[in-house]
Amino acid sequence: MPTDLRPRLHREVTSFVRRSARMRDSQRRAYEAQVGGIVLDVPQGALRxxxxxxxxxxxxxxxxxxxxxxxxxxxxxxxxxxVPMARARPEIDVLAFEVFEPAAAALVARAVREDVSNVRVAPVDAVAGLERLVPAGGLAEVWTFFPDPWPKLKHHKRRLIDPAFADLVASRLRPGGLWRLATDWAEYADQMRAVVGGHPAFVAEPEERGDRPVTRFERRGLAEDRAIADLVYRRVA
Ligand SMILES: C[S@@+](CC[C@H](N)C(=O)[O-])C[C@H]1O[C@@H](n2cnc3c(N)ncnc32)[C@H](O)[C@@H]1O
Structure with a gap:
């Protein structure tokens, strides 16, 4: 375990809540057929x-x-x-963390359907996954698009983007690597600018969406008249 990080392995406050993960039988079969393939077979701890x-x-x-x-x-x-970003950039490999199995299953089905081979998903908490599964200093980019905003003040502690998480991402990116973030919550965007922009390992790049497609979460934000912020930070050497 890296020594430069606040220990968060047994966090009681997570950025997600456990939800019933019901899938149709056919969806579950298709997902399970990919365990060891697109779906990484990660040794689980006490929780799923x-x-x-x-x-x-x-x-x-x-x-x-x-x-x-x-x-x-x-x-x-x-x-x-x-899926579209991995398909458009066949020269990269993309490892995703997603705790909600039906979402991971939808991703797997789409990657199979569209024959996108440079994608893997680990169905576990990204904080534990980054800490335990991802080697230090090697990532070209980290993407955090529309993390759950937890808008109520009493839930802000669940937000993913905080100083400890910025430490963790900094430790996993290679020098010159990019951290791309997007949110439709102006006040969460300000928190990201304060946390990541104020972190000594990162410098801000121009704010631009680049090749990021519109997602259903983004569409919901736009329908409710929220402005989209696309933030980009570079890991300094
Ligand atoms: C609001 S959705 C955004 C999904 C996607 N990034 C997009 O833009 O369409 C947030 C997703 O993050 C997942 N999530 C939240 N906390 C997580 C964590 N600690 N590790 C892995 N996935 C997490 C949730 O299950 C949910 O699918």
Whole structure:
């Protein structure tokens, strides 16, 4: 375990709540057929979404079957960004963390349907996953698009983007690597600018959406007249 991070492995406050993960039988069969393929077979801890204490760090070239720049997406949902972005950039490999199995299953179904081979999903908490499964200093990019906003003040402690998480992402990005974030909550965008922009390991790049497609979460924000913020930070050497 890295020594430069506040221990968060047994966090009581997570950025997600447990939800019933019912899937249609056909959806579950298609998902389970990909365990060991697109779906990484991560040794779980006490909870379905946790990572076992003795889980080994991933061998990323073995995981993807080649050596390529690796991008991690945190909370990919059904893959509305991930699948088109991975398809458009066949030179990268994308590892996603998603705790909600039906969303991970939708991502898997789409990747199979569209024959996108440079995608893997680990159905566990991204914080534990980054800490335990992802080697330090090697990622080309991290994407955090529309993390749950937890708008009520009493729930702000559940927000993913905080100083400890910025430390963790900084430790996993290679120098020069990018952290791309998007949100439709202006006040969460301000929190991201304060936390990541104020972090010594990151410098702000121009705010732009780049190749990020519109997702259903973004559409909901737009329908409710919320402005979209796309933030980009570079990991300094
Ligand atoms: C609001 S949705 C956004 C999904 C997607 N990024 C998009 O833009 O369409 C947030 C997603 O993050 C997932 N999530 C929240 N906290 C997580 C965590 N700690 N680890 C992995 N996934 C997480 C949720 O299950 C949910 O699917």
């Amino acid at each position: 979404t946790s990572v076992a204490d003795d889980a080994a760090v991933l061998d990323l070239p073995a995981t993807f079957g080649r050596t390529a720049p690796v991008v991690v997406e945190i909370g990919c949902g059904p893959g509305d960004s991930l």
